[in-house]
Amino acid sequence: MKGDQIDKIKKTLIEVLRKHGVKRAALFGSIVRGEATEGSDIDLLIEFEGRKSLLDLAGLKLEIEKFIYSKILTYDM
Numbered sequence: 001m002k003g004d005q006i007d008k009i010k011k012t013l014i015e016v017l018r019k020h021g022v023k024r025a026a027l028f029g030s031i032v033r034g035e036a037t038e039g040s041d042i043d044l045l046i047e048f049e050g051r052k053s054l055l056d057l058a059g060l061k062l063e064i065e066k067f068i069y070s071k072i073l074t075y076d077m
Contacts, residue, residue, distance in 0.1 A: 006031060006036070009031070009042065009068055010027070012067045012068065013025070013027075013044070013064065013067075013068075016060070016063050016064055016067065017046065017060075019063075020048075020052075020056065020059070020060045020063070021048055021049045021050070021052070021056075022046050022047070022048055022049070022060075023047045023048055023049040024046070024047040025044060025045065025046045025047070026044070026045045026046075027042070027043065027044055028043045028044075028045065029041070029042075029043030030043075031043065042068060044064075
């Protein structure tokens with residue numbers, strides 16, 4: 001994945017995450033190491049401001065998937 005593609009993903013993520021009340025977020029994995037390809041997933045850890053409902057989480061997930069054209073796997077921590 002090229003640097004300009006990664007920058008576009010980051011910019012889009014920041015806009016979407018702010019809209020959904022995300023306090024902090026961190027990218028990790030192949031995209032950060034510069035090893036991502038077109039088929040790579042995007043590893044994202046997020047912390048919300050306050051508690052969010054399942055519907056809030058689903059809405060965030062769907063909106064991110066819409067912009068990055070990739071499925072997102074979610075895990076509860």
